[in-house]
Amino acid sequence: MSEAPCILVLNRIAHPLVRDLMPGAEFLVVPAAPDPQIPPGAESRISAIMARLPGEVRAETIAHLPKLRVISAAGVGLQNIDIPAATRAGVVVVNHPGHGFLSVAEHAVGLMLALSRRIVEIDGRLRSDGWRARDHFLDRVSDRYGTVLFGQRLGIAGLGHVGLHTARICRLGLGMDVSAFSPSVAESVFQEHGIRRAATMADLCATADVLLLAAAYRAGRPPLLGTAELAVMKPTAILINVARGGLVDQPALVDALRTGQLAGAGLDVFDPEPPPADCPFRDMENVVVTPHVAGPSLYSALGLARSNAEQVFAVLAGRRPPHVVNPEVYDRA
Structure with missing residues (x-):
């Protein structure tokens, strides 16, 4: 990576360990919404999204982020991410099975x-x-x-x-x-x-x-x-x-x-x-x-934090992460 990554976080960071594992990264945490309110001037810097429910990553958001390279789901579920739009844009989508x-x-x-x-x-x-x-x-x-x-x-x-x-x-x-x-x-x-x-x-x-x-x-x-x-x-x-x-x-x-x-x-x-x-x-x-809280625990939060940081960092460093949802992005490269 030639410059420190700028990461858009929808909802909030699951665990502070994410920051510790990605020193130097800029984190922009915004409230989760179908149309996230990205801070002015940040669209040109964002290279990664960490999307926690109920945050959504739609085609319109992807289209306005020219440097976006990877979208990381909150866990295993992917219903809040427009995977076809990400694939068309050459953006890698990853999830995190086996942690929660x-x-x-x-x-x-x-x-x-x-x-x-x-x-x-x-x-x-x-x-x-x-x-x-x-x-x-x-x-x-x-x-x-x-x-x-x-x-x-x-x-x-x-x-x-x-x-x-x-x-x-x-x-x-x-x-x-x-x-x-x-x-x-x-x-x-x-x-x-x-x-x-x-x-x-x-x-x-x-x-x-x-x-x-x-x-x-x-x-x-x-x-x-x-x-x-x-x-x-x-x-x-x-x-x-x-x-x-x-x-x-x-x-x-x-x-x-x-x-x-x-x-x-x-x-x-x-x-x-x-x-x-x-x-x-x-x-x-x-x-x-219960309000969709079966997965969160200290145990799962630590595992998800590490998986988020490692997989996002891998994509930004030019490596293929282990849990790619849309491998077509690599197949056509």
Whole structure:
């Protein structure tokens, strides 16, 4: 690099370690928006973008940055980056698989336990009613005290890092039976981890006591969990979504939860994000919600910071980083 890089950061820097690993770099941190407000005069200097949700990198932004060479996603997800536009402009896009999956998997298990043991509901009643909350739940133990996960079937849609690690925790730690729908994953992976293969998404839904969505999301595709899939689920089943809100037909999910077609849901992701103020999930006692925070932890933040710095630095130094999303940029060079 002949000059110190100027890096546009949408939202905020994930961890101060990024600065430590890129000494001399200029960081321009701006609020996340579809049309980021770049400081006057900075457009001609920016050579890299670090895009954290809900920040977006659109074609218009790319077109106004003549020195832009690399866009780094916040983690694995890429729905906030116009990859075709970046590729046309010769801009490398990188992401960071394998850094947040431990946090996401543990968060998913936490949502399962919160729902099955009704932890959030009990906590709220204890805070409002005092020790009378105990009698409220003991008197209605059959339907209000919650169940256990031991011996139940966990169905996983998507056997990537998150899906596999959640399977390990639930099978070995909680005594759950695990099945998965993940057509691209080899049979040897299923056998190695003691996971049953579901032939279709409908088969997975029909047999699951807990359904975990951990699949990749691609904009424009139909929801993985729609009306037909919800219709075959057990009325005692719960849904956990730590992947992307677009994987679920949300109006259909609302109906299923309201009518008792589904017992409950633990949701860390929504479509859109942030959800509107009148989002019905907020008022449902059988739903536990968190604001897309399954991935962040000190452990994952340190790994993502290092990966961001190393991959951005590699591109700016003329080297090919390990996790290029659009290799066509190099193939045509």
